[in-house]
Amino acid sequence: PGYMEKCLNWIDQAFNDETVFPTDATIDWPTDFLDNHICRIFTYMFRTFAILYHCHYELLVQNKVANLLNTTLKHFVFFSIRYNLLIDEEELLALATPVEKIKKEYIKAWNKSSIKRKISQNAKKTLKTT
Numbered sequence: 001p002g003y004m005e006k007c008l009n010w011i012d013q014a015f016n017d018e019t020v021f022p023t024d025a026t027i028d029w030p031t032d033f034l035d036n037h038i039c040r041i042f043t044y045m046f047r048t049f050a051i052l053y054h055c056h057y058e059l060l061v062q063n064k065v066a067n068l069l070n071t072t073l074k075h076f077v078f079f080s081i082r083y084n085l086l087i088d089e090e091e092l093l094a095l096a097t098p099v100e101k102i103k104k105e106y107i108k109a110w111n112k113s114s115i116k117r118k119i120s121q122n123a124k125k126t127l128k129t130t
Contacts, residue, residue, distance in 0.1 A: 004051050007044040014041060039087075042080060046087045049073050050094035070098075077102040078109075 014020050020030060020037050030037065052069060060066040077099060080087065092099050
C-alpha cells in the first residue's frame with residue numbers, strides 16, 4: 001500500500017498542477033506533456049494494477065470485486081493502445097498474460113469496428129484531396 005499510495009498521490013498532484021494541466025486557455029501545455037507527464041501517469045497507474053493483481057487479488061476475489069479490477073484493466077489497456085500511450089514493454093511483463101490476452105481482444109474488436117471503417121474512409125478522403 002505504501003508504494004501505491006505514493007503513485008496515486010503523485011498522479012493527483014500532477015492533475016492539480018497548473019503547469020502540467022493548465023485550466024487557463026491562454027497558458028500553453030508543457031512541451032513534454034505526453035512523454036514526461038501522461039506516459040509517467042500511465043506507468044504509475046499500470047504499476048498500481050500490477051500490485052493489486054500480485055499482492056491483493058485473492059482479497060479482491062473474496063470481496064467479489066475482482067471482475068471490476070479485470071474490467072478496469074481491460075479499459076485501461078484498450079485506451080492505452082487506442083491513444084498510443086502504451087507502457088514500456090519491460091513494465092508490461094508484470095502482467096504479461098492478462099495484457100497479451102487483452103491486446104488480442106483489442107485487435108479482434110478493432111478489426112470488426114465501425115470506427116476503424118470511419119477512420120479508413122476519412123483517411124481515403126484526405127488522401128484524395130492532397
